[in-house]
Amino acid sequence: MLPHYCTAGRDIWRAVTYLICWEIMECYLPHRVMRQFMLHKPIPDQRLIGNQGAIHLIDHRSLANNDWELTHRAYIDIWRARRDTVEVGLPCVDTTHASGDYMQWYRPRIVVYISNPCRLSNGFHG
Numbered sequence: 001m002l003p004h005y006c007t008a009g010r011d012i013w014r015a016v017t018y019l020i021c022w023e024i025m026e027c028y029l030p031h032r033v034m035r036q037f038m039l040h041k042p043i044p045d046q047r048l049i050g051n052q053g054a055i056h057l058i059d060h061r062s063l064a065n066n067d068w069e070l071t072h073r074a075y076i077d078i079w080r081a082r083r084d085t086v087e088v089g090l091p092c093v094d095t096t097h098a099s100g101d102y103m104q105w106y107r108p109r110i111v112v113y114i115s116n117p118c119r120l121s122n123g124f125h126g
Helices: 030-037 049-056 073-080 100-109
Strands: 017-021 024-028
Touching: 017 073
Parallel strands: none
Antiparallel strands: 017 024
């Protein structure tokens, strides 16, 4: 029912890739929203995450005349191969609960803070 321009490229909507606009790049990680589309949320793909620190350290001010196609060649190659990295996703009946394998991966990576609200450092006792 949507116009063609709204559905064009739907084969790559779930590609694990970089979004590139001149000197700016961001990881596109569709696994973060899989449950919103009634799909099983997989354990996160680490292919792109390990390099985020280096990407965010690029100082764009001193690179006004830079050839971004040359500078970002490796990332552009990943973008060009985006159809090879599409997250397939398994249908999920109950999106209110994560799967057991995801929770097993997730639990050791989080810190749960339980505190008494009367002991907040700002002195608020509401």
